[in-house]
Amino acid sequence: MMCFKLNTFFIGDRRYNQCIKFIKCQKEAKYKYKCLIRMLKIYWTSEGKTVFLLISNAIWCSIYLTRLWRPPLLRRGAQSTSTEYYEEGSDVCLNFSLDDLHQTTVFMKRDNRTICITTDKSNAYMIPINWENRTFTCSVSEMGFSVCFENFQRTDTGLFSVNVSYTTINSISIKQAVPVEYVAMSVTSIRMVAGTLISLSCLTSYCIPPANVTWYKSSVDMTNHYGSIFANSGGLMRTILAFQIRLVKEDNGKPVFCKASNIHGKDVLSSLIILNVLYKPEVESNTPNPYRLIEGNTVILMCTVTTANPNTSITWKWIRTDSPATALHNGSKYTILNIQRGSSGSYSCTASNSVGTSDAATILLDVQFKPSIEIKQCMTVNETDRVVLTRNIYSNPLANVSWFDGTQLLQTQTSVNTTSFIIETVLCTDTKNFTLVASNTVQSNVTSRVELIVNCKPTVEKTNISVGVGDASGLEFSSTVIAYPRPQYVLEYEDGTKNNGMTDTLTWNSVNNFTIHFKKNVANPYDYGLYQLRISNVFGNTVIYVNVFPKRRPDSPRNVEVTCNVKGVTLKWKSSFNGGDPQTFTVYAVNGHQNTHSYPVLDKGENKIHQALLQNLQPSLTYVFYVSAQNSHGNISSDVKSCAKLEETKDLTGVVVGVVGGLLALVIGICVIVVIVHRRYACSWSCDIKFVKRNMNTAREDATDTHITERENTER
Template sequence: MRRTNVCDGFQAFVWNAMAALCFIGFQSTCGMTAEGNREKVRCVVNSNAVPAPTITWYLGSRDITSKVGTDTTSITLTGNRTDNTKTLECRATNNNRPLMTASLTLNVEFYWTKVDNSGFRQNGATLRLLNIQRNSSGTYRCTAENNYSNGEKGTASQSVVVNVLYPPTFDTLSQRDVIEERNISITCTATPGNPSFTFWWTKVDNPGFIENGATIQLSNIQRNNSGTYRCTAENNYSNGKKGTDSQLTVVNVQYPPTIKTLSQQNIVERGHLSFTCKAIPGNPSSTTVYWTKVDNSGFRQNGATLELYNIQRNSYGTYRCTAENNYSNGEKGTVSQPMVVNVLYQPTIEKRSLQIVNESEEITLIRDIGSNPLSNASWYDGKQMLKTEISVKTATLTIENTMCTDTKNYTLVVSNGIGNTVTAMVDLIVNCKPMPDTMYIILGVTCTTRIEFSTTLMAYPEPFLELQYENGTKNDQMKINITEIKVNNFSIRIRQDGFEENNFGVYHLRASNNFGETTVIVNVIKQRKPDIPRNITVTCKVTGAIVQWISSFNGGSTQNFTVITLSGQDGTSIYLGLNDKGENEIHVTYQGNLKPSVTYCFFVSAKNSHGSSLSKAISCTTVKETTSSLTGVFAGGVVGALVLVTIILILVFFVHRRYTFMYKCCE
C-alpha cells in the first residue's frame, strides 16, 4: 500500500520579510500557510511617504496586482505548491521617484520525521510509505525550513497521524474429530485488526448455516454435521471497505459401523451353519467384525462369517455379531446385532425307573421330552391310543383309579417332524390283591384219570397259594405250582396223581399277598356231556350267515362244535364243524352256500366223549337278491315255514335220541 502525504495535505509557504530599502517592508500574519488556505500579506511603506505610493505585486515575473482589493498595500494569496521557490515582490513608487522593491523568495526545505522513531527521516515535501505495514502507524511530522539572510532558519511544522488499517489475522485451526451424539465447541482466535472486528461461522456445503461469534457450539452432533466450517473475522475501514480474514477447519464426526437386523437361523442338528454378517463401515471406515455367544463368554470367532460345523443342540442360543472401528481419541465405535441360532433336533424321552402305585390310588406317568421344535406325544396301551398331547415339553398320562389290570408297559410315541419318531416304554406296577381270571372252576374227571387243572390270576407282589377242603382244612394231596407269566400275571397249575371216589367235591383255592386275599371255588365232578353253548347270534347275508356263540363248560372232556343249518324252503341241512377254543370264549364262523330270501334255522351243538348238548334254534332270513311276485313270495313263505317247523320237530327228536347218554363211573 502506498501513501503520499504532503505536509499532511498542506503546502507551506514561509516568507522572510527582508528589510526594505529605505522605507518599504513585508508584513504577514505568519510565515507559512497550508496549501489551499488563503493568507493575507501586506507591503509596509513608511508612513511619512508623500504622496502615497503606488504599489504593484509580482509573483515571479507574473503581475498579480489585479488580485488585490481597494487596498493595494495588501494581497491575499491562496497556498499552492507550484508557487514554492518563487519570488513574491512588492514594488512601490511616488512622484516618479525611483521604484522601491521588497521581495520574498519562497525557497523552502521540507522533511518528514516520525514521533516514535528518532531514526526516521524522509526528505521532501511528500511522505511516501510503500507497502505500508501495520507497524507504520503513528504520528509523522512535516517540517518546513528556509534560511534567513542573517543565517538563521525560519522553521514551521505540522503533525499528521498515519493510521494503518489492516484486517485481523487468524491463528491456524486444525481438524476436529468428534464422536457422534457428543458435543463439540470450537473457538477461533485471531490477532486483532484495526479497527476492531467481529467473528462468524459458516459451513462450506450449507449456504444456510451461519452462527455469529468466535465460538461454534454443536450439540448432540450427528454424522451429517461432518464437513468444512469457515470462521471469518471482519472489520470496517474508514474508507468504507472491509478487512477480512478466515480460516477453515474440518469437523470429522466419527461414528460406528452399522449392521442390519439379523434374522433367526434354523438349522438341523449335525448340520453346517455358515452365516455372514454384513457391516456397513462407519467413520473411520476400517472395520473389525467378530462373533460372540451371549451365554458363553469363552466363545469368539473373528471375521464376518459365523461357521458352525456338525452343529449340536448345545450350540443353540443367541450369537452376537459385533463391528468395531477405532476413533482418533483411542475409543472404539461399536455396534452389534443379536442372532438366534435355533438348532432343530428330534425328540429324546427321559428315562425313569418304573413307577409303583397301590390299587385304587391315582397315578400320573410323566416323561420329559427334549426336542426342538416341541413334540406331539401319544400314549398307547398296546395298539389302543389313550391320549395325545400337542407341542409339549412334558408328556403326562393320569390314571385316576388304578386297578391291577393297569400294570403294564405303556408306550409313549413322540415326534416333531425332525428325524425319526421316538418310542419309549413306560412301566407301571399296581400293588393289588390277587385277582383270578375266574372265581369258579368246574373240573370234570373220570375214575381212571388224575386231577390236573390250571388257571391264571393277577397280583402284585406274587401271591401265596393254599388249597383247602370245603371245611377249611389244608389239602396236601394236590400239588400247586405257580409260574410268573409277567410281572403281575401268574399261571397256577394244580395236580394230583391218582384219584379216589372221595376226591369229588368242592375245594377252596386261597391266594393272598400284602394287599388282600381271594378265594377260587374248585368243584371236582365226574365228567359229563358239555353244557349248552350260549349267547348265540346269527347275521344273515345274501348267500350266507355269520354265526357267533360263547362256549360253556366242556363237561370235563374235550368238546367240539357243530353248526347245523336247516332250510325252511326245502328242508335241506348243512353241518359245519369247529374246534373248541376254551371255556367262555367267543366263537365265530361263516356258513355259506345259502340261498337268498330263504328263512333258515340255526343250531349250535357241543359234543364230547360223554354226549352232546344242542342250543335253541335261531331263525334268520337271507337277504333278497331279486324282486319276485307277491304271490310267489307269499306261497313260498307259507310252504317254507311249514317245512321248517316240521324239520325242527324231527331234528329235535333225532338229536335227543342220538345225543342222550348214561354216565357211569367206576363200574
C-alpha cells in the same frame, strides 16, 4: 431537495448522475416507508453549473429499507460528530438531518470553509461553491441536508459540518478506509477425537475501519455464539475472533473457515480447514436376528463396520453376552460347527480402532432340537389312590404331547415343556406301560414309556374251575391272577388240608399278571372232588374253587335263535359246560327233501354266544334246525327251531303249497334226527307238534313250534 444517486453514465464527454428525489416520506412500519418521489438526471455545464432534468412526475411508492441512514434529529444548540470511512476512488454522499429549520440560513462547511448555502429548505436545489478544484453537490429536502462528491482521495479527508446561525449543529468526519487484506485461522489442520472441545481463532490484517469477522462450518454461520476483540497499531485495527467447537462424529470431513470485511461488498476468506474427527467404529450384522437353526448344523455369524475413523487396523472380538470375559473369536466372521442346544443365547461382536471400541451388535441364536422326554423310575401306588404321572419335555420349539394306553389316545397337550396325566382312582388293572409321544417342528413322534405299578390284592376272572378227567388221563388246570406284588398260593382239599400230589408252577406274564398251573400226569378216582386254591399277598387274598370230576359229554347248547332271510338262515346260541373236554358245535337243517349241516364251530368258552350261517337252502320250504355239541365223550342237541327260507321275490303263492307238503315230511325228518344224534344213547322221545294255519291274506308262513323233551338215562 435531497437526491440519492442511483448510477453514473456518460453521453459523449458529458457525465450524468441519475438519482431519486425524495419529496416526502411517511413511515408505515419498521423498515417500511411510503414516499413521494421523482426521478432526476443531473449533469454539469462547462461553466460548472449544475443542471437538473426531470425524468418523471412525482409518484407515491412503498420502500423497504433494511439499512436506512437516519442521522440523529438535532435541535438547535445540540452538536454531534460521527466518522465515516471511504475507500479511495469511491463516491461520497454525506447526509444531515434538520428538524426545525424554517427560514434560517444553513451553511455546509468543510473544515470551517463554506461549500454550500441555503436559506430555505423548500429550495429545490442549492448552487454549490467550487473549492480547491472540488465540485460539491448540495441538496435539501424534508428529510434533511446532503452534500456529495465523486472520486474520494486521501486529500478529501476532513470535517464536514452543518452550521445554522454560526453554530455547528451536526458534523461528519470522513477518513480514508484501509481494506482488510486477509483473515487467517489459528491452525492449519484439525485432527481430534469426537467429543473434544477445541478453541480456534480468526485473525485479520490491520485495517480501518475494524473488520467484521464471521466463521463458518460448512455453509452455516456459527458466529452468533462468540465475540470479537480488536488490536490497535498506528491507527489501524485488527480483529481477533475466538470461538470453540465441540467435535462430533458428523463433523468429520466438514470444512471450517473465516470471512472478514470492513468495506461493503468486499470480503476476504481464510483457507479451508477440513475437520478430521476421529471416532470409534460402528458395527452392524446382516445375520437374521433371531437366528434359528437346527441342532447339528453349521452357523456363520457376520459383523461389518459401517463407519469408523480411522478405518484401518480394525480388531474384532466375539463374546457370549452371559460370559463377557471369554473371547470366542477374533474376526468379523464367527463359524460354529455342529452346533448344540447349549449354544443357544445372545452373541455380541465389537470392533476396535485407535480411538476405542464400538458398541456391540448382538445376535440371538436359537438352536432348535427334537423333543426328548424325561426318564423316571416307575411309579408304584396303592389301589384307589389318585395318581399324577408327570414328565418334563426338553425341546425347542415347545412340543405337542399325547398320552396313549396301547393304541387308545388318552390325552393331548400343545406347546408344553411339562406334561401330566391324572388318574383320579387307580385300579389294579391300571398297572401298565403308558406311551408318551412328543412332536415339534424338528421331529415328530418321539416316544417314551411311562410305567405305573398298582399295589393290589389278587383278583381272578373265574372263582370256579371245573376240571374233567378222562379214563387213564392226567389232571391239569390253571388260573390267571392279577396282583402286585407277586402272590403266594396254596391248593387245599375241601377239608383244608394241603394237596401235595400235584405239580405247580407260577409263570410271571407281566408286572402284575401271573399264571398258576397245576398238573398231575395220572389221575385216580380219589383225585375227584372239590379243592380250594388260596391266593394272597400283603394287600389281600382270594379263593378259587376247583371241581375235579370224570369227563363226560357236553351240556346242551341253550337259547337258540333262528333268523331266515333271502340270503340264508342264521343261527345263534349260547354254549354250556363242555363236560371237561374240548367241544365243537354243528348246525343242522332238515326237511322232507334236503338235509344239510354247517362246518364245525369251535368253542369260545362257556356261556359265550356262537353263530353260524347256512346257505343254499331251498326257498319257501320249512326247515327244522338244531345245534349239536360234541366232544370225545359224546354229543347232545339243542332244542329244535324251524322257519322257512324266504324267496327273493314278493310273490309267495308257491310257498303255501310247499308248506302243506313239507309239514307231512316234518314228522319223518324228526325221527331221522333222533337216530343220527343219539346213536350211542338209549332215548325215549315224545314230540308235540303244533300246526298253525297259514294266513293267506298276508302270504306269510307261520313258524312251527317244535319242542322236544329229552329224558336221558344215566350212562353208568
